[in-house]
Amino acid sequence: MMERRNDMPPTQTIRPMDTPPDTSAPTTAQLKADIDSGKTGDKTEVFDPGLSPLGTDDEAAGTPAEPHRVRLARHLEGAKRWASGAARAAYAHRQADHVVVAFVGVAVVIGCVMAGGIVWGRSW
Known part of the structure; x- marks a missing residue:
């Protein structure tokens, strides 16, 4: 076993996240994983505690x-949210x-203008 040099636990926030699979009864944890994986387009693909x-x-x-509401939220956050050109231009x-x-x-x-002015002013 390798000894750690400090008391801090290792962080998982720097590892890219995968998008969770679709299921018949999605959960809010899957919705958060969609956001953390970058599928929704509003953040980078890392875990956000x-x-x-x-x-x-x-x-x-x-x-x-309710699962049907979470399913709808997962669909709207991923597919419909970035459909307009203005939103696509601001993709995180x-x-x-x-x-x-x-x-x-x-x-x-x-x-550059200020530096040129200082040099030109000293030459007078």
């Missing part, structure tokens, strides 16, 4: 999610963010 699992509040209130972590690129470009241009 939560303080309470998805659906815990519903179960505590005595109204657990798949395309360059043009605002950030423009901001960095403007900052570089301003820096």
